[in-house]
Amino acid sequence: MKIAIIGGGVAAFEAAKNIRSLSDEAEVTIYSREAVPPYRRPALSRMAAEELADAQFYIKPASFYAENRIGLELGRTLCAIDTKTKTLTFDSGVPAHYDRLLLATGSHCFYPPVPGMDLDGVMSLREYADLQKLRARLDAGVKRAAVIGGGLLGLELAQSLLERGCTVTVIEGSSLLLPRNLDEEAAGVVLKRLAGIDNLTLRFGCSVKEVAGKDGRAVGVTLADGTCEADLVMVSAGVRANIEVAAAAGIPCNRGIVADSCLRTGVAEIYAAGDCAEVAGASYGLYDAARSMGSVAARNLLGEEQPFVSQAYPARLSVFGVKLFSAGKLAGARSETTQDAAAGTFRKLFYDDSNRLIGCILVGDLREAVKLQSQIIPVRERA
Numbered sequence: 001m002k003i004a005i006i007g008g009g010v011a012a013f014e015a016a017k018n019i020r021s022l023s024d025e026a027e028v029t030i031y032s033r034e035a036v037p038p039y040r041r042p043a044l045s046r047m048a049a050e051e052l053a054d055a056q057f058y059i060k061p062a063s064f065y066a067e068n069r070i071g072l073e074l075g076r077t078l079c080a081i082d083t084k085t086k087t088l089t090f091d092s093g094v095p096a097h098y099d100r101l102l103l104a105t106g107s108h109c110f111y112p113p114v115p116g117m118d119l120d121g122v123m124s125l126r127e128y129a130d131l132q133k134l135r136a137r138l139d140a141g142v143k144r145a146a147v148i149g150g151g152l153l154g155l156e157l158a159q160s161l162l163e164r165g166c167t168v169t170v171i172e173g174s175s176l177l178l179p180r181n182l183d184e185e186a187a188g189v190v191l192k193r194l195a196g197i198d199n200l201t202l203r204f205g206c207s208v209k210e211v212a213g214k215d216g217r218a219v220g221v222t223l224a225d226g227t228c229e230a231d232l233v234m235v236s237a238g239v240r241a242n243i244e245v246a247a248a249a250g251i252p253c254n255r256g257i258v259a260d261s262c263l264r265t266g267v268a269e270i271y272a273a274g275d276c277a278e279v280a281g282a283s284y285g286l287y288d289a290a291r292s293m294g295s296v297a298a299r300n301l302l303g304e305e306q307p308f309v310s311q312a313y314p315a316r317l318s319v320f321g322v323k324l325f326s327a328g329k330l331a332g333a334r335s336e337t338t339q340d341a342a343a344g345t346f347r348k349l350f351y352d353d354s355n356r357l358i359g360c361i362l363v364g365d366l367r368e369a370v371k372l373q374s375q376i377i378p379v380r381e382r383a
């Protein structure tokens, strides 16, 4: 049986690895439009400032694929799927046949629909090729940067840009810091720790009107209430699933490629996993969820019937000397806060009306993170 996997991310890698460990016979090939083997995508933000060893960056060395008889076709962009003849068309013009297909095409950065997003100097960081472009800009001496989007990724990126010698303005539409990962009280605590960092300006509750340009190059960002000068504008304002090729092939798509709990799409023999998939109505956009879907997809591609079970995926961040962890639901019938301002620690636990732990936020001291995460009541068990 020929299994084709589209995408060079963690979902694709996990699927291929698990297929090989479960079946000696299946022929499995990863087709990725990227020029490099699957790597730990979250490391891209750090890589803007520092070189990581290959062992830290790549999920496995290149030799792993040959040793495990996993075909790895790099620089191959899937352009079309003929679901009747089970034929894949790539930009190279060389087609491929599949018996079963896994779409693990991930997502792309969303660019807010305002003027100037096409100017030279406006970019995002999603793939290895983006990292190379960003590094080239920084090597060329860019010094004033704006980051549109103050989420986890935006803050990580801001730190790397500061370390590369830029002055950085982070522009966030929400009036709160990290609204998906912190509640108001915790956001206030973290914000105090981030205030006063040299060359870093955080602007909240700001809407971007346009990226201003001169001679085709970005020179700043115009906000509803002012401007900020920038030769480099990094867009980190959320992601959208890569669904275009699937949709054009008639595979039902919504925000993502629609899949049931066993990751089956609406077309026989075609599965979806990771950021590109909308599983039982939910999209995740998280590394651990994509990894877990990849291994579940492997079993289903081989004919088993194993559902993907979602968990309370935590958020972790370590920027500007502040470590934070949050998991579960960040509001409840009751909460309990302890903090030590001198030590820079904060801990907030959220309980439901039966006094069961449903979420937590830790700042500064994360030693309890794993224990608390394991105690959080899964969503399906909540009343």
Ligand SMILES: Cc1cc2nc3c(=O)[nH]c(=O)nc-3n(C[C@H](O)[C@H](O)[C@H](O)COP(=O)(O)OP(=O)(O)OC[C@H]3O[C@@H](n4cnc5c(N)ncnc54)[C@H](O)[C@@H]3O)c2cc1C
Binding pocket: 006, 007, 008, 009, 010, 011, 012, 031, 032, 033, 034, 041, 042, 043, 044, 045, 076, 077, 078, 079, 104, 105, 106, 107, 125, 126, 127, 152, 153, 242, 245, 273, 274, 275, 276, 284, 285, 286, 287, 288, 290, 291, 316
């Ligand atoms: C800078 C950065 C930091 C992040 N930090 C975190 C974090 O701290 N925690 C966390 O949980 N998540 C984080 N994420 C998100 C996480 O990386 C993703 O959720 C995860 O990588 C999704 O894995 P995936 O395999 O579904 O897709 P992806 O990793 O996006 O891989 C998709 C692959 O498909 C390829 N592809 C797309 N279309 C085609 C096509 N037509 N033909 C061939 N190949 C194609 C792409 O080139 C890519 O290689 C971060 C993401 C980024 C970019």
